Amino acid sequence: MPYDLILQNIGKHIHLEPQEEARFVSLLTSRELKKKQFLLRENEVCRHSAFVIQGCLRSYNLDENGFEHILQFAPTDWWTADMYSLISQQPGSLYIDALEDSEVLLLSKKDQEQLYHDCPKFERFFRIITENSLVANRRRVLDNLSLSAQQRYAMFCQHYPSLINHLPQKQIAAYIGVTPEFLSKLRKEFRHS
Amino acid sequence: MPYDLILQNIGKHIHLEPQEEARFVSLLTSRELKKKQFLLRENEVCRHSAFVIQGCLRSYNLDENGFEHILQFAPTDWWTADMYSLISQQPGSLYIDALEDSEVLLLSKKDQEQLYHDCPKFERFFRIITENSLVANRRRVLDNLSLSAQQRYAMFCQHYPSLINHLPQKQIAAYIGVTPEFLSKLRKEFRHS
DNA sequence: CTATTTTCTTAATCTACATTATTGTTTTCG
DNA sequence: CGAAAACAATAATGTAGATTAAGAAAATAG
Structure with a gap:
């Protein structure tokens, strides 16, 4: 059964009795997503928290020029949702889709x-x-204010080493806030230093 | 007594019985801060959550060039802390100080x-x-990635109208992520449009 | 009230990063 | 497999916003 992972994930912070585990998993529904398939789109109301048991999702928005800006990668063992929309039950601004079959x-x-x-x-x-x-997002706000792109x-490399070789560079660029062209340049400098 | 404000603040989300209120306020200690006085400094361990009943605090960090970058303003009726340090009980990177007597x-x-x-x-x-x-901080991450300084x-003006006329512009600049000189320029354009 | 410090404005110059364009490489998929 | 699409590298040029500098205005302290 595919519930081991989520029960382990919860077990990192609280201890559940067997009947509590049973109750919990009885509430879960499973959903498969093909690469590029959407879990949520802009202007939809987010009605679920999602836990990734296979693959990798991302949440992002579009700016006025149609460029994507990535809020979060959600690989296996991560939770994701449009928290604003989930809490308020108002239409949200996020897209959530699959970067690979998930x-x-x-x-x-x-x-x-x-x-x-x-x-x-x-x-x-x-x-x-x-x-x-919240701690991770506050850190990211301050990093965006106080650090150079380099x-x-x-x-990012230090914090998410496993994602570096797993994701297309353009996705990483859209996360750290630079164009793919500029990230390519940064990486060249990186190699020679 | 100065506990009305904090009990009201809590009352927005949960209902407390009188004895629960009494228990809660018995745990609180009060602290006055003169303008520019620190509640917390970099490398200290944050041991308290703080609720502002008078004045205005800010939390910020310093970059490698000594420039301040503001994570949060905490006016009356707001909570503040270095969440990373509070949770982990490790030395944090934030300064928290008073922008006015508080x-x-x-x-x-x-x-x-x-x-x-x-x-x-x-x-x-x-x-x-x-x-x-968390919702506010995620919104801010995406705004920093997808919006111009203007x-x-x-x-900021739309979201915190009461702070605009209350805070020095350089503090607002350090929050939105531009230099005070550039914000001054932006405001001039703003006036003429 | 005056002196000092802090804040704000303006303007010239500079730079980190964006944009555009081109070519080559890798991945996807029928 | 082969064609198409997505991705990556490089380079020339453009620009939002930084830096530096200097003076004016406002706030603060003594």
């Missing part, structure tokens, strides 16, 4: 809130991973 | 976790405000 487990907002109510441990779990995500690329 | 209420990490344990409602409260902060300034 599989996700979905937990609906309604079930998630019911879980919080029935078993506060789950609220603790999501409180903790939300805190961790330094941001170095940080 | 007063904060402090809740220690230990007491906060005890509260979570004794009364899950508090965990819900902090889960919710952490989610809201547009980021316009967003």
